[in-house]
Amino acid sequence: MAEKRRYRAVAAIDPKELAEFQARIRKRYTDEQIVTEITDCAERLGRSPTMREFAADPETAVHPQTVIEHFGSWNAAKRAAGLVPRRFATREELLGLLRSLGEELGRPPTARDIDEHKGRLPSKSLYWHTFGSLTNALREAGFDVPVGEERLERAVEQGAGLAQKLGRLPKFADWGEARRSDDSLLTEWQVYRMFDARRGAWSTFQFLVRQYLTEQGTTVASDGTLSRK
Secondary structure (H helix, E strand, C coil): HHHHHHHHHHHCCCCHHHHHHHHHHCCCCHHHHHHHHHHHHHHHHHCCCHHHHHCCCCCCCCHHHHHHHCCCCHHHHHHCCCCCCCCCCCCHHHHHHHHHHHHCCCCCCCCHHHHHHHCCCHHHHHHHHHHHHHHHHHHCCCCCCHHHHHHHHHHEEEEHHHHHHHHHHCCCHHHHHHHHHHCCCCHHHHHHHHCCCCCHHHHHHHHHHHHHHHHHEEEEEECEEEEEC
């Protein structure tokens, strides 16, 4: 019986009166106040917040539903706050973020730069998925990036990953063996030719891998073995 009474009560609500009430409730917060809440939350998290993260933030005073009522969607609200949705960024937003980072760095951003600025930028895999490669994205953003730079960067990252698995810097033969079971790796000869096949080409590559690993916090001994700091 109580259920029926509740149903009749809802059915009897005047739509216009309800709309006016909801509008008054929403006006407790201005768009500017909500944008400030979102940007403050992002600063505390160090990244663009999800709805769940925003709701869980004890210092946030606005409910996510209120945000959506003001802006139409969570992603629209984040865009209003100058934050790019990490999964649903538009092509132009992705390019704009690259340009901004490039201006800050004074050079074309690398994949490593994107990793180091995660939270401000979507993952580099999203750039690969959207543009086919990071080089394509950089060129579309107006940067002059040689093809070889991206390929070398990719090889060094792959070399670091293989080194972590082996516990030492990979040798030419190690790479060939790994490539047979993982065709996402460049071939050992593709890596070798990046250094014009000159004497010491592979050790030059190992030097770059060692440098990359050191920057990531891994100690590489003089014999090429790895150990965590």
